[in-house]
Amino acid sequence: LEAIPVVDEIGRLVGRITIDDIVDVIKEEAEKDYQLAAGISQDVEADDSIWELTRARLPWLFLGLLGGIGAAAIMGGFEELISDHAILFFFTPLIAAMAGNVGVQSSAIIVQGLANDDLKGSISNRLVKEMLLATLNGFILAVVLLLFTWFWQGNLPAALAISISLVAVIIVAGIIGTFIPLFLNQRGIDPALATGPFITTSNDIFGILIYFWIAKIILGI
Structure with missing residues (x-):
């Protein structure tokens, strides 16, 4: 019609x-x-005033600032570990980036499914599926990272620590990226919010914490 x-x-x-x-x-x-996915909290246009654009962007930029401060604080708690194994510091941006990317990918698929009403089954089944997918992707990427780090530095324990951490970080990021939009949707909040800086910042913090925690266990510090 x-x-x-x-x-x-x-x-x-x-x-x-x-x-x-x-x-x-x-x-x-x-x-x-x-x-919302880009971290703009209000409906704005390119020709709006600077003040209107600032009000729309600043809240999520502030969230990113808090996330960065939190990540710095976490790293400060592992100062001795970083001092003894400087290679861990070099891979911190990689871990944070992978956590953010995986989280955004997972949340984007869920948001699209919610919008199209394509999601079937329970939340637990969706989380299990995403965990298995993240495990497979993480394992493949970790093997590549392990070989690269081992050949580059010749330090197998550190290479194992970094690679195992990557798998764990990807799995957790996939679960968070799946759970948050489903949770927001059930609460009546636009799940598109989960594909923006919110999911990226949270996964960055969790990723760095998991990374150094696992490295500390493996390297025996």
């Missing part, structure tokens, strides 16, 4: 909804979700 009628409570015609009206709503919602 190109248009549908709108009637009042006694059936009188009071207007119509055209396909153009529906497309406008779809476009508006898509733009809103895109901005």
Whole structure:
């Protein structure tokens, strides 16, 4: 149908909804979700004032700042470990980036499924599936990282610590990226929020904590 009628409570015609009206709503919602995923909390346009753009962007930038402070504090707690094994410091950006990327990938798939009403089965089944997928991806990437680190530094224990940490970080990031949008959706909050800085920052912090914790256990510090 190109248009549908709108009637009042006694059936009188009071207007119509055209396909153009529906497309406008779809476009508006898509733009809103895109901005949420980019860390913009309000509906803004490129020609809005600097103050309006700042109000829309600053809250999530502040969240990122807090996340960075938290990550720095975590690393400070492993100062002795980093001092004795400087190679761990070199791979910190990689661990944080992989955690953020995996989390965004997982949450993006879930958000898309929620939007299209394609998600089937329970939350637990979805979490198990994502955990298995993350395990497979993590194992493949960890093997590559293990070989590279071993040949580069010739330090097998450190290479094992970094590689095992990568697998654990990817698994946790996949679970978080799956759970958070499902949780937000059940709470009536737009799950597109989970694909932005929120999921990236949380996974960065958890990733760094898991990374140094596992490295400390393996390297015996």
